[in-house]
Amino acid sequence: MCGMNKKKKLKSNLITYGMVIAAFIIVQILQSTGHLSSLLQGLLVPICVYVILAVSLNLVVGISGELSLGHAGFMCVGAFAGAIFTKCTQEAITIDLLRFVLAILVAALAAAVFGILIGIPVLRLKGDYLAIVTLAFGEIIKNVINVFYIGKDANGFHFSMKDQFSLGMEPDGKIILGGPQGITGISKQSTFLIGVILILITLFIVLNLIDSRDGRAIMSIRDNRIAAESIGINITKYKLMAFTVSAALAGVAGALYSHNLATLQASKFNFNTSILALVFVVLGGIGNIRGSVIAAVILTALPELLRGLADYRMLIYSIVLIAMMLFNWAPKALEWRERYLGRFFKKSVKEGE
Amino acid sequence: MALMLEVNNLGISFGGLRAVNDFNVSIEKGQLYGLIGPNGAGKTTVFNLLTGVYKPDTGNVVLDGQDITGKKTIEISKAGIARTFQNIRLFKELSVLDNVKAGLHNHHAYSTISGILRLPSYRRVEREMDERAMELLKVFDLDSEAGTLASNLPYGKQRRLEIARAMATDPKLLLLDEPAAGMNPNETQELMDMIRFVRDHFDMTILLIEHDMKLVSGICVELSVLNFGEILAQGATSDVLNDPQVITAYLGE
Numbered sequence: 001m002c003g004m005n006k007k008k009k010l011k012s013n014l015i016t017y018g019m020v021i022a023a024f025i026i027v028q029i030l031q032s033t034g035h036l037s038s039l040l041q042g043l044l045v046p047i048c049v050y051v052i053l054a055v056s057l058n059l060v061v062g063i064s065g066e067l068s069l070g071h072a073g074f075m076c077v078g079a080f081a082g083a084i085f086t087k088c089t090q091e092a093i094t095i096d097l098l099r100f101v102l103a104i105l106v107a108a109l110a111a112a113v114f115g116i117l118i119g120i121p122v123l124r125l126k127g128d129y130l131a132i133v134t135l136a137f138g139e140i141i142k143n144v145i146n147v148f149y150i151g152k153d154a155n156g157f158h159f160s161m162k163d164q165f166s167l168g169m170e171p172d173g174k175i176i177l178g179g180p181q182g183i184t185g186i187s188k189q190s191t192f193l194i195g196v197i198l199i200l201i202t203l204f205i206v207l208n209l210i211d212s213r214d215g216r217a218i219m220s221i222r223d224n225r226i227a228a229e230s231i232g233i234n235i236t237k238y239k240l241m242a243f244t245v246s247a248a249l250a251g252v253a254g255a256l257y258s259h260n261l262a263t264l265q266a267s268k269f270n271f272n273t274s275i276l277a278l279v280f281v282v283l284g285g286i287g288n289i290r291g292s293v294i295a296a297v298i299l300t301a302l303p304e305l306l307r308g309l310a311d312y313r314m315l316i317y318s319i320v321l322i323a324m325m326l327f328n329w330a331p332k333a334l335e336w337r338e339r340y341l342g343r344f345f346k347k348s349v350k351e352g353e
Numbered sequence: 354m355a356l357m358l359e360v361n362n363l364g365i366s367f368g369g370l371r372a373v374n375d376f377n378v379s380i381e382k383g384q385l386y387g388l389i390g391p392n393g394a395g396k397t398t399v400f401n402l403l404t405g406v407y408k409p410d411t412g413n414v415v416l417d418g419q420d421i422t423g424k425k426t427i428e429i430s431k432a433g434i435a436r437t438f439q440n441i442r443l444f445k446e447l448s449v450l451d452n453v454k455a456g457l458h459n460h461h462a463y464s465t466i467s468g469i470l471r472l473p474s475y476r477r478v479e480r481e482m483d484e485r486a487m488e489l490l491k492v493f494d495l496d497s498e499a500g501t502l503a504s505n506l507p508y509g510k511q512r513r514l515e516i517a518r519a520m521a522t523d524p525k526l527l528l529l530d531e532p533a534a535g536m537n538p539n540e541t542q543e544l545m546d547m548i549r550f551v552r553d554h555f556d557m558t559i560l561l562i563e564h565d566m567k568l569v570s571g572i573c574v575e576l577s578v579l580n581f582g583e584i585l586a587q588g589a590t591s592d593v594l595n596d597p598q599v600i601t602a603y604l605g606e
Contacts, residue, residue, distance in 0.1 A: 005448065005500045205469055212468030212475065213458065213482075220444045220455040227442035230404060231522050232430030232459045241465070287446075 048195025054280035056249035062287030065222030070138025076269035078251025081110035111251025182265035363412035387573030433525035456521025
């Protein structure tokens with residue numbers, strides 16, 4: 001019985017990985033045969049960014065069961081940490097790929113540190129209160145970076161929170177982070193291939209974490225905190241673990257995002273971005289990792305693909321939102337999926353719900 | 354006989370209300386001990402004091418020679434007290450097997466990294482956990498439901514699963530909070546047999562809160578009766594149940 005369960009889980013995970021790889025191959029074929037519009041090509045990396053963001057947020061919202069509204073904040077930390085690292089090591093590290101990989105690691109680490117720092121006070125709260133405070137922290141991160149100046153000259157680094165002149169640099173000094181102007185001249189490193197690899201790594205980490213002793217502890221706290229405590233599970237430790245891993249992965253999404261742009265500004269990582277990530281998670285099915293991937297892809301691509309429809313664009317977008325909501329949550333739709341889709345794919349539709 | 358649990362002068366107040374006052378009890382190893390009393394007498398509060406949900410204002414708790422007064426719930430769980438709840442508290446979205454494996458959490462460990470990277474220690478320990486959990490499920494006759502979501506189990510089986518999960522923590526003392534609540538006479542009879550079986554099979558010391566007099570008189574050797582947070586009577590079950598004071602306070606005149 002438990003062996004069968006294991007196999008089912010493994011199979012479900014393999015389908016998720018397979019979907020991502022299949023999508024990658026299809027896109028590659030379309031690209032090489034010239035069937036991919038430049039609009040879509042420009043969307044490939046952002047789609048990867050939002051898939052990673054959605055999967056990472058689902059770890060907090062679906063698996064750990066805490067509503068976080070500040071996820072863009074961690075993405076912001078990752079984006080800037082990665083971009084600053086790249087700018088500072090432009091000369092020191094000559095191999096582009098190596099520099100980018102290191103930048104992604106730096107981004108993940110920086111976001112994880114913020115995850116721990118913010119998680120310690122925030123995770124004492126529950127429900128709505130936690131949501132409100134994470135929202136506040138997300139905005140604080142964005143606004144602090146928005147007024148932060150970093151410059152570098154022969155004497156080393158200079159920091160200021162006033163303006164670039166108060167950095168007090170030598171004339172040869174270079175501004176790395178320019179407050180509201182953000183960072184300019186980041187070398188464009190993100191590619192669709194790297195994006196897909198990062199998605200696969202993210203999925204690997206999240207899916208394996210869920211299906212382990214730690215994941216069980218995290219989900220048991222979600223299901224019943226008091227009972228989890230009574231069997232000796234450390235509530236703070238596991239809540240913080242989920243929150244930190246999630247923050248680190250959001251940081252990875254941020255680095256992928258920032259290395260796809262020429263200029264990076266903190267104002268992009270606002271409340272709307274956090275909500276967008278939450279929309280992906282909710283519509284894909286809370287706790288359903290594969291659903292997050294699908295929802296992020298569809299909902300990132302759709303507004304751009306519908307551009308030709310001009311005025312009807314947002315109308316269709318909202319209809320798709322409602323349809324996805326029904327498909328994933330309405331009892332009748334679930335029943336139908338179970339009966340018809342379940343027969344063909346033999347995959348457990350119910351899991352994750 | 355060696356004592357498993359010794360509670361002296363335990364008390365707690367909530368605001369002006371003295372919820373439990375001067376509670377004393379001594380439970381020998383392997384004993385089945387009952388705690389009864391009318392609604393609101395403070396029985397569950399005693400459980401919450403024993404398991405560290407509340408910190409006592411006065412008194413001390415000694416488990417198997419170890420003072421556990423005022424310790425945290427996690428530490429008390431590690432020291433060896435496991436419990437069930439009056440209103441069942443299962444991990445509803447986890448399978449029956451995973452509920453028990455969650456109970457094994459502190460006895461079978463591997464690092465987070467080996468969990469994510471699926472290192473050999475992950476495979477080995479998970480297999481151990483599966484085997485141990487299935488053994489326990491078999492004992493509680495739940496092995497055929499291992500893959501079912503806990504919330505999909507019928508009521509009686511949910512009660513059994515909660516006990517199985519508590520037993521997975523390998524406790525010295527098991528606290529059962531109204532295990533027969535909501536059960537019909539047949540189910541209660543089965544439950545009585547099962548509690549006795551757990552005591553014998555695991556050599557367990559059990560303290561249980563119960564309203565069902567048939568169950569209490571059937572399996573408990575000794576009893577404490579709590580009324581308004583204070584001990585009204587204590588001793589051998591038949592003596593206590595025939596105590597006129599107890600009959601007046603609890604069973605009705």
